[in-house]
Structure formats: C-alpha cells, structure tokens
Amino acid sequence: VDPLVCLSGIFWLISMISLVGGTWEIFKWFALGSVAFGIPKIAQKAFRTLRRAQFDANCMMLFATLGAIGLQDYTEAASVSFLFSISEWLESLATSRARNALSAIVQLRPERANLVDIDTGEIAIVSAAALSVGSFVIVRTGDKIPCDGVVVDGKSAVDESSLTGESRPVRKGPNDEVSGGTINIGTTPLRVKNVSTVNNSAVSRLIQLVEEAQANRSPTEKMVDRVAKIYTPIVVLLAFSMCTFPWLAGTEVGKYWTKLGLITIVIACPCALIISTPITYVAGLAATAQRGIIVKGGAHLEALGKVKKIAFDKTGTLTQGNFAL
The missing domain is CATH 2.70.150.10 (Calcium-transporting ATPase, cytoplasmic transduction domain A)
Structure with a gap:
C-alpha cells in the first residue's frame, strides 16, 4: 500500500471530526495534512499533462482541491485529494497485476x-x-x-x-x-x-501475440476515448463559467457558484469512464493468457461476450490432468 495514500487517509479521517462542530472544528486543520500527502502525485501528473497543452482528470482534481482550499473548505479539499488518490492507487494495482500475469507468460521462454x-x-x-x-x-x-x-x-x-x-x-x-x-x-x-x-519460436510468437492483443484497442475503448475528448472540455468550460461569471453579482453569490463549479468538476470528472475500460481489457487479456487462453485483442474479448456455445476438440482441455485408474 502506498504510504502517502495511507497518511492522507488517516489525516482525512481525523479531519472529519470537525464536522461535529463546536470546539471540534479545530480538527479541520488536519485536512491540510491530508491534502499535503495526497496531492503531490496528482499535481505532478497534472503539470506533465498541462505542459503538453492537454487537460485530464488529474488537472480537474488539482483545480478542485485548490479551489476548495481557497474557499476554506478544507475537509472537502481533503476528500477530493484522498479519494482520487485511492482511485489512482487501485488503478496502478490492477495494472500491476495484469503485468504480473504477462510476466508469467514471458517466463515460458527459457533463458x-x-x-x-x-x-x-x-x-x-x-x-x-x-x-x-x-x-x-x-x-x-x-x-x-x-x-x-x-x-x-x-x-x-x-x-x-x-x-x-x-x-x-x-x-x-x-x-x-x-x-x-x-x-x-x-x-x-x-x-x-x-x-x-x-x-x-512458438512460445515467442505466443508472447508476441499476447503483447499485441493488449496493444489493440477494442471498439468500446475507442468510443470512450472519442467521448472523453469532447466531454472533458465541456465540463471544464462549464465549471469555469460557474466559478467566474457569478462573481459579477456579488461576493456571496460568487462563493456559492464557485463551490458548485468545484463540485461539478469532481462529480463530472470522466476518470472512471476513461480508466475502467482499458484496465478491464488489459486485466482480462492477461488473465486469460495466464490460463492458456490466447485472445487476439480487446475487440475479440468483447465479442466473446456474445458467444453462446463453444466446441472443444481436444481431450484433457477441460480436465485437470490428474490421471487415475
């Protein structure tokens, strides 16, 4: 487990005590500690993306966190940074397991x-x-x-x-x-x-086939990418408008709509939409390959969901290989 994510979570939980109110509000300052541990990796990824003149979920979460701090909603800022850090860690964990499954296939090749x-x-x-x-x-x-x-x-x-x-x-x-x-x-x-x-050799061709399968994108993945490229700028533009123009009507109105704009960024963030599809396909392709089933790509894996019947022509394929008299 990532120690920074753990520390961010601990400080976040402590900061939640401030919601009781009264003298307990002093615990809200622990939220800044949660942000300090949870935001660095998000900020690094966001800056790398911005340098390429692009915009992604990390940028949206960074702006939402900084905006919440600017409004002195420290517990909200901690919630955004910690929960998104958790999602990033789960993504890396799923990817790591998929790579480990592929490594097991690579080990078939003798050194x-x-x-x-x-x-x-x-x-x-x-x-x-x-x-x-x-x-x-x-x-x-x-x-x-x-x-x-x-x-x-x-x-x-x-x-x-x-x-x-x-x-x-x-x-x-x-x-x-x-x-x-x-x-x-x-x-x-x-x-x-x-x-x-x-x-x-045959095993090298098998490994190459698995690697190519993971590189080939399915129709669903391509569709998600196309939607995200249109969806993300619209969300950013909407949130930006909510955070800026209402200030012309006064400070209180501006603060209210800025908070709504930050909430919009967090809720409408397409990170789950963007991440879930490729991670699912990579994990599925690696898992099937590890069990001796080679699927040529995401499109073929997707098509398997429509299969009703399968014919097997080999003895032992569906058995465990344990012979007994």
Missing part, C-alpha cells in the same frame, strides 16, 4: 540452453538468445526446450500443455518436431537440432 559443440561434443551453458539455426542442444530432464527444433537423438516425454492445452505428455523421438518453451519431463535427455531462433 539458458545446453549448447553442444559439433566438433568436440562438449556442452556449454549459453544464453538461449545466442542460439542459431542449425545448432544442437541437449535438453535434460526438467529442462525447457529453448527453440523449435527436431529431435536427433533420444526418446522422452514432452509436456506441451503450455502451448496446446493438452495435459497428456507427448512421446518424442528421432525426427520428431519439438516446440520451444515445452518441457522434457521424461527420464532421457534429448539431443535437438534447432530450426529457429528463440525470437521465432
């Missing part, structure tokens, strides 16, 4: 390989990325096959579930093709001739 010297027969441990087409490797029990290749010596069982979803091991022998990222789970080492590099 090391046992390279065989053709002339001397000696075995050297090298980076899998350094393997070339036509080189030979030894895949011992429990090792991952580094590249797509052909078995030239040895017979063993290979676990291909990471690529095919088939839980039953596949017997491999001389002249049989093997895929990079699969595991030799038999008792015999395999001598394999590489027919591709690591970057062109």
Whole structure:
C-alpha cells in the first residue's frame, strides 16, 4: 500500500471530526495534512499533462482541491485529494497485476540452453538468445526446450500443455518436431537440432501475440476515448463559467457558484469512464493468457461476450490432468 495514500487517509479521517462542530472544528486543520500527502502525485501528473497543452482528470482534481482550499473548505479539499488518490492507487494495482500475469507468460521462454559443440561434443551453458539455426542442444530432464527444433537423438516425454492445452505428455523421438518453451519431463535427455531462433519460436510468437492483443484497442475503448475528448472540455468550460461569471453579482453569490463549479468538476470528472475500460481489457487479456487462453485483442474479448456455445476438440482441455485408474 502506498504510504502517502495511507497518511492522507488517516489525516482525512481525523479531519472529519470537525464536522461535529463546536470546539471540534479545530480538527479541520488536519485536512491540510491530508491534502499535503495526497496531492503531490496528482499535481505532478497534472503539470506533465498541462505542459503538453492537454487537460485530464488529474488537472480537474488539482483545480478542485485548490479551489476548495481557497474557499476554506478544507475537509472537502481533503476528500477530493484522498479519494482520487485511492482511485489512482487501485488503478496502478490492477495494472500491476495484469503485468504480473504477462510476466508469467514471458517466463515460458527459457533463458539458458545446453549448447553442444559439433566438433568436440562438449556442452556449454549459453544464453538461449545466442542460439542459431542449425545448432544442437541437449535438453535434460526438467529442462525447457529453448527453440523449435527436431529431435536427433533420444526418446522422452514432452509436456506441451503450455502451448496446446493438452495435459497428456507427448512421446518424442528421432525426427520428431519439438516446440520451444515445452518441457522434457521424461527420464532421457534429448539431443535437438534447432530450426529457429528463440525470437521465432512458438512460445515467442505466443508472447508476441499476447503483447499485441493488449496493444489493440477494442471498439468500446475507442468510443470512450472519442467521448472523453469532447466531454472533458465541456465540463471544464462549464465549471469555469460557474466559478467566474457569478462573481459579477456579488461576493456571496460568487462563493456559492464557485463551490458548485468545484463540485461539478469532481462529480463530472470522466476518470472512471476513461480508466475502467482499458484496465478491464488489459486485466482480462492477461488473465486469460495466464490460463492458456490466447485472445487476439480487446475487440475479440468483447465479442466473446456474445458467444453462446463453444466446441472443444481436444481431450484433457477441460480436465485437470490428474490421471487415475
């Protein structure tokens, strides 16, 4: 948990005591402490956005917080900064979990390989990325096959579930093709001739497919972006008008409408609309990929919601792979 968010929350809760009134109003000053801990990251993001001549939710929250402080509504300022900081932290948490799921897929690709010297027969441990087409490797029990290749010596069982979803091991022998990222789970080492590099192996193509899927935007995401580009300036213009023109009618009227303008910014902020869609798709694509289901993009993930029936042609795909007599 972000310590700054925690501190902001603690000070915010203490400041709420001031709402009781009377002598308890002194606790309203704790709200400034809440703002001090909650606003820095929001302000940094807002300034970066403003330097690009753009306007986003961080800018809206920053202006709302500063405006509330200007009106001496310290608890409201603390509420805005703390609650928005919480939403930002939850967003980063969801994104981090999606990245971790993708990292688990990347780990399917082996980092090391046992390279065989053709002339001397000696075995050297090298980076899998350094393997070339036509080189030979030894895949011992429990090792991952580094590249797509052909078995030239040895017979063993290979676990291909990471690529095919088939839980039953596949017997491999001389002249049989093997895929990079699969595991030799038999008792015999395999001598394999590489027919591709690591970057062109089946598992690398799988990883690339997942990464491309996360980059492809769905129709819903594109629609949300288009709406946000129109919606945000309208909200800002409306709030600005509410915070400025009423002052021509007097100080009390100006303060009243300025507060309404700040409330409008907070309530109408499109951050939830903008953030929720991409986070949902990224998390969904990563979660399905981690479970061996590759969806080609957000548009395809969205289309799955309309699927009524699915036909499976592989045994073991819907089972847990635990064999028993």
